[in-house]
Amino acid sequence: MSTHTPLPATAADDDVRTGAPEPGADGGAQRSSSRWLYVVLAVGLLAMALPFVWMVLSSVKPEAEVRSIPPTWLPETYTLENYRELFDRLRFPTYFFNSTVVAVVVTAGNLVFGSMLGYALAKLDFRGKNVVFALVLGTLMVPGMVTFVPLFVLVSNMGLTNTFPGLILPYLVGPLGVFLMRQYFLGLPDELIHAARVDGAGELRIFWSVMLPLTGPALATLGILTFLTSWNNFLWPLVVAQTEDMYTLPVALALYSVGQNATQYGLLLAGAVVVVVPVIVLFLAVQRYFVQGIAMTGIK
Amino acid sequence: MTTATTAPASRPVPSGGSPAGRRRSLLQRRQARTAWLLALPFLLLFAAFTAGPVFASLLMSFTDMRSTDVRSPFAVDLAAFDNYTALFQDDLFRKVAVNTAIFVLVGVPLTMVLALAAAVGLNNITRLRAFFRLGYYLPVVTSIVAVSVVWRFLLQPDTGPINQLLGTVGIDGPDWLGDPSLALPSLIVMAAWRNLGTLMVIFLAGLQTVPRELLEAAEVDGAGRWQRFRHVTLPLLRPTLLFGAVITGIGYLQFFEEPFVMTNGGPLNATRSVSYYIYDQFSFGNYGYAAAASYVLFVAIVVLTAIQFRVLRPKA
Numbered sequence A: 001m002s003t004h005t006p007l008p009a010t011a012a013d014d015d016v017r018t019g020a021p022e023p024g025a026d027g028g029a030q031r032s033s034s035r036w037l038y039v040v041l042a043v044g045l046l047a048m049a050l051p052f053v054w055m056v057l058s059s060v061k062p063e064a065e066v067r068s069i070p071p072t073w074l075p076e077t078y079t080l081e082n083y084r085e086l087f088d089r090l091r092f093p094t095y096f097f098n099s100t101v102v103a104v105v106v107t108a109g110n111l112v113f114g115s116m117l118g119y120a121l122a123k124l125d126f127r128g129k130n131v132v133f134a135l136v137l138g139t140l141m142v143p144g145m146v147t148f149v150p151l152f153v154l155v156s157n158m159g160l161t162n163t164f165p166g167l168i169l170p171y172l173v174g175p176l177g178v179f180l181m182r183q184y185f186l187g188l189p190d191e192l193i194h195a196a197r198v199d200g201a202g203e204l205r206i207f208w209s210v211m212l213p214l215t216g217p218a219l220a221t222l223g224i225l226t227f228l229t230s231w232n233n234f235l236w237p238l239v240v241a242q243t244e245d246m247y248t249l250p251v252a253l254a255l256y257s258v259g260q261n262a263t264q265y266g267l268l269l270a271g272a273v274v275v276v277v278p279v280i281v282l283f284l285a286v287q288r289y290f291v292q293g294i295a296m297t298g299i300k
Numbered sequence B: 001m002t003t004a005t006t007a008p009a010s011r012p013v014p015s016g017g018s019p020a021g022r023r024r025s026l027l028q029r030r031q032a033r034t035a036w037l038l039a040l041p042f043l044l045l046f047a048a049f050t051a052g053p054v055f056a057s058l059l060m061s062f063t064d065m066r067s068t069d070v071r072s073p074f075a076v077d078l079a080a081f082d083n084y085t086a087l088f089q090d091d092l093f094r095k096v097a098v099n100t101a102i103f104v105l106v107g108v109p110l111t112m113v114l115a116l117a118a119a120v121g122l123n124n125i126t127r128l129r130a131f132f133r134l135g136y137y138l139p140v141v142t143s144i145v146a147v148s149v150v151w152r153f154l155l156q157p158d159t160g161p162i163n164q165l166l167g168t169v170g171i172d173g174p175d176w177l178g179d180p181s182l183a184l185p186s187l188i189v190m191a192a193w194r195n196l197g198t199l200m201v202i203f204l205a206g207l208q209t210v211p212r213e214l215l216e217a218a219e220v221d222g223a224g225r226w227q228r229f230r231h232v233t234l235p236l237l238r239p240t241l242l243f244g245a246v247i248t249g250i251g252y253l254q255f256f257e258e259p260f261v262m263t264n265g266g267p268l269n270a271t272r273s274v275s276y277y278i279y280d281q282f283s284f285g286n287y288g289y290a291a292a293a294s295y296v297l298f299v300a301i302v303v304l305t306a307i308q309f310r311v312l313r314p315k316a
Helices: A011-018 A022-059 A081-089 A092-123 A129-141 A144-157 A164-171 A175-186 A191-198 A203-232 A235-240 A249-258 A265-297 B002-010 B017-060 B082-089 B091-123 B129-141 B144-154 B161-168 B183-207 B212-220 B225-253 B257-262 B274-283 B287-312
Strands: none
Touching: A022 A265, A022 B091, A022 B129, A022 B144, A022 B183, A081 A092, A081 A265, A092 A129, A092 A164, A092 A175, A092 A203, A092 A249, A092 A265, A092 B017, A129 A175, A129 B017, A129 B287, A144 A164, A144 A235, A144 B017, A144 B274, A144 B287, A164 A235, A164 B017, A175 A203, A191 A203, A203 A265, A203 B017, A235 A249, A235 B274, A249 A265, A249 B144, A249 B257, A265 B129, A265 B144, B017 B287, B082 B091, B082 B287, B091 B129, B091 B183, B091 B225, B091 B274, B129 B183, B144 B183, B144 B257, B183 B225, B183 B257, B212 B225, B225 B287, B257 B274, B274 B287
């Protein structure tokens, strides 16, 4: 196959070439070039992973060691002092709780409301259907930067700044949920609905008990995407949360890192660990659905 | 319902279509009612918190609204195009617009090249593919604020490991984030590191749709590895590449967390972005002005997307 590429012919190549004709030679050359490929990919992987490795290692160093010149990789002294400070003095448990509440409620809202509208658009006939779909889809690329100023005016007038509803309501529904769920419902056979109708089931019951239980993979993908987006969301909670007791994790971490704790390196890195590690664990647990979803939608 | 379905079958009906027609229209009405019932909660929330603000933002951008007007948003004065005129006359806005353009024009190609290289690499291995894919994807799921904190320390001139690594090969690493000419490029590299996983997954899916027979035919015709990639794979991948360019471009046009956490927009505003500018104007209480700036950003996003879709459109 690639015997004429400028790769150096190895002993292995020659061995194989004397034996079988085409497929054997093919395999040998591929093996030697793929060995290099693995080396290159491994170096790349190292570059992707090292920032996280360094983050975790430095978070358990005492402050003096984090600032040492030259820097150390492996901690010479292990300490949990940074984490103790985060959780005892800096109210990180509160931020963690806030982030969790917001992400869970936002995810639930997107799953429920997104699948409701997605089902209506995919499987029910009604006038105005195309208009609704176009309207929702049209906002898929409207950035948060465009809407946050009037949104803040609205939420202020509702008296909801610095509250959970203020943090949650603007994200409770979104176009991605509708788009994903509609796609998935379209792929389910209409016969199921016809059969349920013949059996006398009402339309709402058909949606809830017959069709929705079949959408597991789509719900899983949507749920993970929404949870991660909400957990990592920054601009809106930065604007709406005005006192420390309503901060989410990214808001707290960003404000500490530019505020009076800006030079406490070890502490901030421990904070980054608290923000990042839970989502990495979650992601590793459910990554099968997640990677599917990315390939399906292309949206992070 | 059961009686309705059996009735026409058991008894011949003179005008055959009529009961069936009535049944269908009954079903249609019931469907429409259910559909609106299912759509209503979504549409109410959507109108209030997404669609409404899109239009409100446009309206606000033509007023002199300030934070003191929040309680009476309809009592503000019209300012016509004053906000937009002031915006384009502001040297700082021009500066942040240029920064944002550089971030997009350099960042998008860089991210795409790295992602494509990773995708091609993964497409050519069999063992450990899922493992590598996972590793390259990992930064995408993490908070930009958190990775910005980490990279701020990685890039420290004396205590950071990047300059230490450079030192081992004899390079005296600079003060990456403190040098006005290096700060923005540093942020771009970090963004490419953080985001290449998304594109890699999309490109990998695209690569797997390239028909093997086509590559084999090109090989029989004497095309080398690079020629096959350049003349067979890349043209087939064009829609996928452009899709990747669109979503990455939309994201990069809004970059905000990176300079907020890593540089405060400095040094000398070298890393201040349009989004950062909007946020600052909002914080100063200039709501109408901030809304105008955000609409300029929105138009930039629409234009960029439209251009890319034009290129994407298959040749007739």
